[in-house]
Amino acid sequence: MSSLTPPEHEHSAAIEEAARWIATTPDHAKPRPIIRAIQERFGISAIEACYAIREANLIRARAA
Template structure:
């Protein structure tokens, strides 16, 4: 994995952790927009974050 890939993986992991722990009621705007602005992600990366956060929530249940 290159340094750039590692940086993106870290951003996705950090964002997924935040999203999995955040209450959906507290997020007042579209989540893709929120993730892109908060973590500097592309649309595809923001979608990956949503997928990963959903998996984490399911494992925790």
């Protein structure tokens, strides 16, 4: 049995920071395209940017 977790469960500090930024920045203030902007701002890959967006959605849902 492997002790490794799937990549979708691994979160770096940069992903968490990006998620907080996405969740707290108003939509009109976010640059477009958002994936590219997140990659450049936080130094993460496109898939990690997608994970950050998913986490931001969870943060917003918990705050509602």
